[in-house]
Amino acid sequence: MKNFIDTNIALGYSLNCDKMHETCLEFISNNEDIFWSNNVKQEFQKKYEQIFQLIHNFMLMTSSIVNTIQKSFINYYSFEKFILDNTKDSALDIYKKTKIIEFFWENNNINYNISPLETLIRFNQFLANYDYSHDSRKKELENLIELYDCGLNNYLKYPKLLKKLIKSGVHNPDYKIVLDAHDFGFTSDVCFITTDLNLIQLIKDCKLLNIMEFKTCT
Known part of the structure; x- marks a missing residue:
């Protein structure tokens, strides 16, 4: 069976x-025959x-804050709170902010003996x-995934299915991606893989879709 991934798997x-x-x-890492379509690849890259860019802006903001409000930190939690409290204007979600703070702290052995200037130097190097x-894992992924080359407008071949998916609440570009997997299903047994449980709930009962299996990667 061929594994057809949604954009969120690639991200x-x-x-x-x-x-x-x-x-x-x-x-x-543990599966073979993994494919994406032109629509998935395009949306992923975008x-x-x-x-x-949000990550980069958050890190620049953090560097500026560490430079402006110079202080030492007794432990990781004091550093995390300090950064999160002062980066509320960043549009990056809290989970990603926290993971980046963790990566920095763990990789640089920060402790209360390190001066504010040394913290700044280490963060800027980080x-x-x-x-x-930042592109290394992206390029690695692009080398691992095979392209099902059906073009960007493949979904237009299936107007009735498109109408049914939209009526079911499937939005753009999800309906394009689902119909790419459907098209792939005419030449291969396809398993559609996503982290979006809501999308699976919307499409799994559509009997007209030529997709053999649906899985959520959670």
């Missing part, structure tokens, strides 16, 4: 601060850059390394 694998990272990493390596 979870590629972003180590994503709440689904370990689950998606395990799935992709969303990845948007999220990474930021630079994070920026430098």
Whole structure:
């Protein structure tokens, strides 16, 4: 059976601060015959850059705060609270912020003996390394996933199914992706993989979909 992944699987694998990272990493590492369509790949690349820009902006904000409000931290929790309290204007979600703070703290052996200046220097180095390596797992993923090359407008071949999916509450680009998997199902047995349980609930009872199995990666 071929595994056809949704965009969120690719994002979870590629972003180590994503709440689904370990689950998606395990799935992709332990499975073969993993495919995505042109729509999944395009949406992934767009969303990845948007999220990474939020990550970058959060880290720049953190660097500025550490530089402006110079203080020492008695433990990780005091540092985490300090950063979260002062980065409320960042649009990055709390989970990703917290994971990034954890990565920095754990990789730099920060403790109460380290001066505010040394904390700043280490954080700026952490930021630079994070920026430098941010594409590595993304490129790794793109080398692992095979493309089901059906084009971006494949969904237009199935107007009745498209109408049914929209009526069921499936939104763009999800209905395009589901119909790409449906199209793939004419040549291969397909398992549709996503982290979106709501999407599975909306589509799993659609008898017209040519998808053999639906799975949530959670």
